[in-house]
Amino acid sequence: MPVSENQLVDAALAARKNGVAPYSHFLVGAALETSDGEIFTGCNIENATYGLTVCAERVAIWKALSEGRRKFLRIAVAADTDTLTPPCGACRQIIWEFCGDIPVVLVNLKDQRATHLMKSLFPHAFDSSFLGDPRA
Ligand code: THU
Numbered sequence: 142m143p144v145s146e147n148q149l150v151d152a153a154l155a156a157r158k159n160g161v162a163p164y165s166h167f168l169v170g171a172a173l174e175t176s177d178g179e180i181f182t183g184c185n186i187e188n189a190t191y192g193l194t195v196c197a198e199r200v201a202i203w204k205a206l207s208e209g210r211r212k213f214l215r216i217a218v219a220a221d222t223d224t225l226t227p228p229c230g231a232c233r234q235i236i237w238e239f240c241g242d243i244p245v246v247l248v249n250l251k252d253q254r255a256t257h258l259m260k261s262l263f264p265h266a267f268d269s270s271f272l273g274d275p276r277a
Pocket of ligand 1: 185186197226
């Protein structure tokens with residue numbers, strides 16, 4: 142069954158409520174749609190070192206990859222900001238590597254939305270195509 146944008150957005154908004162953000166108090170949720178019509182969610186998870194924080198997008202991707210999923214169609218990102226919160230630079234690298242040029246649906250708590258293709262969020266990407274033949 143295909144996933145609707147509303148379903149994906151609702152999943153991201155629900156996941157946001159699980160955010161572990163005692164330092165920034167900035168809750169983020171993500172919902173990743175697989176090619177089989179499943180949704181894997183993630184929330185941001187902070188810790189006392191700050192630097193080891195993991196964003197909602199990467200948690201969702203790690204969950205899906207670790208459950209054996211490999212093909213992804215879309216990701217939604219939910220945060221409570223008037224200007225819609227986009228994925229950070231590190232997440233853009235990871236979304237590009239594991240999901241490719243997918244649509245990224247941004248949403249806030251007023252249900253304002255915008256969709257951007259990864260190619261526009263992350264132009265001139267470094268990826269495995271630069272690495273050549275690993276056996277060479
Ligand atoms: N954060 C995300 O989870 N995703 C984003 O797209 C932007 C930032 C988190 C990381 C940190 O826990 C908090 O938001 C503030 O940067």
